[in-house]
Amino acid sequence: MNILEGFTKNDDLxxxxxxxxxxxxxxxxxxxEELEQDNIFDGLDPSTxxxxxxxxxxxxxxxxSYIGVRGIKYEYNK
Numbered sequence: 001m002n003i004l005e006g007f008t009k010n011d012d013l014x015x016x017x018x019x020x021x022x023x024x025x026x027x028x029x030x031x032x033e034e035l036e037q038d039n040i041f042d043g044l045d046p047s048t049x050x051x052x053x054x055x056x057x058x059x060x061x062x063x064x065s066y067i068g069v070r071g072i073k074y075e076y077n078k
Contacts, residue, residue: 014066016052017076020059027052036068049074 012029035050049068051060066074 015064016061017064018054018057018059018061019076019078021054021057023054023056023061025055025061032063032066033069036070040070046070046072049076 013026014029014032016025016027017023032050035052039048039050040046049062049066051062053059054061062076063074064076068074
């Protein structure tokens with residue numbers, strides 16, 4: 001299933017990148033916010049960005065640039 005099925009470039013999307021293989025994926029903001037809410041519920045440190053598993057390798061994906069629901073800016077710089 002394509003995560004972007006039904007979405008267009010006009011929707012609010014967040015770019016994620018795998019920190020291991022550099023695979024890039026655009027994810028709808030509401031899904032990113034749900035991932036961040038899961039982090040909050042799990043008691044993770046607020047500096048931990050939403051990090052889904054990579055679909056290509058066993059690495060973790062992180063947002064390239066995202067301002068979270070708590071106002072924290074997550075910026076990935078390799």
